[in-house]
Amino acid sequence: MKNKRELLERINGIVEQIESPKFLENKGLGNEIGFWIFDYPAEYELTVREELTHIEKKLDKKGYQFKNINLFAEIVSLLEQRKLFDKACEREKKVGLDALKKNLAGPLQQSKIANFIAEKYPLAELDFVIFTGLGNAWPLLRGHEILAALQDVMGHTPLVLFYPGSYSGLNLQPFGEVESQNYYRAFKLVP
Known part of the structure; x- marks a missing residue:
């Protein structure tokens, strides 16, 4: 994508x-799962983010039942529930993000985050779910893993x-720069 205009066309x-x-x-x-x-x-x-608020209003007016789930907010909530958030913030100051990621590997297992979300929201009752906030949660949360x-x-x-x-249809590349593992079961929503 070369410019903002092209992005706005895709958003539209x-x-x-x-x-x-x-x-x-x-x-x-x-028979693939509906991951986009x-x-x-x-x-x-x-x-x-700004354009998504307009999209959500349009979809809401049309009567769709959906949730926008911010993944960063969910990991903060999960850590707070387990009384680990303040400790994690202090730990990051002392040891850095890479060490913190290792320290939180257990509490922030991707399956635990997924189950936390499933317990919190009525996923089966929704028409669809929008996930945002991955950039803020990275590297504690990785796209292909979640x-x-x-x-x-x-x-x-x-x-x-x-x-x-960027998503090539096979590979997720966070921030367009960081190499990542493949995730092949998702589809590009708007090419």
Whole structure:
């Protein structure tokens, strides 16, 4: 993507894609789960957030039942529930982010985060779920890992992950720069 105009054109196609039977009913996906990725250059994070509020209003007016789940807010909530958040903040100051990530590997296992989300929200009752906040949660939370964990809890409810980076259809690359592992079961929401 070369510029903001191209990004805005892609953003303008989101509602149409979400309203399609292919998205809402997982039609034409060849028994694949309805996981979708809207990738964008990380430098446009604030633009995407702003535009997403308009998209949510449009979808809400049309009567869709959905949630925008901020992944960063969810890991903070999970850590607070376990009385680990303040300790984690202090620990990061002392040992740095890489060491903190190792310290939180147990409490922030991707399956624990997915289960925490599934217990908190009625996923099966929703038309779809939007996931945001991954950029803020990185590297404590990785796109391909959380998507893999969410497979076990989403059922037939489609999801869209707003991804600050690039998605080739095979590879997720956080922030368009960091090498990452493959995640092959998602589809690009708007090419």
